[in-house]
Amino acid sequence: MNYQFNWDLVLSGKYADWIVDGVILTLKISAISIVLALILGTLVAVMRMSKAKPLEWLSFAYIEFFRNTPLLVQIFFWYFGSYSVLPDFVNTWLYDHDFEFAAGVISLTVYSSAFFAEEIRAGIYSIPKNQLEASRATGLSFMQAYWYVILPQAFRIIIPPLISQSLNLIKNSSLVMTIGVMELTYMARQIESYTFHGFEAFTVATVIYLIISLVTSFCINMYNKHFLLQIKY
């Protein structure tokens, strides 16, 4: 193995700036997608639980389709193929703005919202039915029962899986490099092809991803220890 390590290359100067830009873009695209996916996911989950059959089927099909196809294919679909699906004015708007970024956000959002929806639904289902019955019997309306009794308990349970899904989204965001969004993995790859020092660039990027996920899973564990175990049935 005759490989000359040159850590200064990636830890200072131009290439370090690239890495920092990459991290910022990774966090930015992830944050936007997480928020949008949460909103979309909640909507899909509510539809999935609704008593109107067509709504239920629609959201079932949505969840199953987007969960069972690869994210990379979805990214390519939104990037290369969306123009004949989306209305014209949306396309024009997208081309005038950062189209790669927008396609990345759309694909991450749609893909993750299917996973979010399942977690949210599972969380609400895990609250025993008699909770609703009991709170209805004490005179609360359906909405009130949901708002004051079911949801506060459900959210305690849902938060850890939602956080770990968000973490998946951050890791999945590495795939948008394929359509030219200059996030962390893209930058590492770019440094590799400019300098042939892939080892250093990939190490730095890997460590950054690791820090993000280790901190997140530490937080989830703390949360589970302090909040979740107190619930007893």
Add this chain to the structure above:
Amino acid sequence: MQWDVVWNNFDYFLWGAFPNGPIGGLAASIILAVLGIFGAFWIGLAAGLMRLSRNKLTKAVAVIYIEVIRGVPLLMLIFWFYFLAPVVLGESLPEFNCALIAFIIFTGAYIAEIVKAGVVALPKGQMEAARGSGLSHYQAMRYVILPQALRNMIPSFVNQFVSLTKDTSLAYIIGVNELTRTATQVNNRTLSSPTEIFITIAVLYFIVCYALTMTSRRMEKHLARYQARDR
């Protein structure tokens, strides 16, 4: 919508240039996934049992492996094997092998967690009873715990197989001619109907993955009946 591009290249999507060239397309994706899950099963089983070991060092090795691999995007891992195999080995591996190794190492970490959870989920009494009947710890694990635990894990393994099937699309990035790559090739060549091409690819993946997902759900219901439980 112009679907003729899709129909003209449909056999290319399914098995690439085979039999006139190497096998590709959906067939290559499935081969990658099957070999990957097979390799990952053994690594995952070993890492999962190491994770449960009372030997601190063994446990630490497994924990580090699991946490590091699960904390890193698969794409990153593929790049590691693709760019660093030449540095370490002095020669580059074929892309297919690079991707396969990355899939095995990656999926192994997830399977390890499944194995650990599966063993822990069995009631403690099973181990105690097996030990009480005179089996050694190893024998109890081999003949009493693992057969039950592994059977209960089958649905999770199938789910992992679904994930891996979807993840084989990442082999595209280092140039393995699997389904996603055949799609981009056809798209680059024709430039006329990307929407149709990528919908077709998505549907092909969906058929495989959804069939497996349904199987795993059925098995889950079926197996639940035979599960040993705490009282």
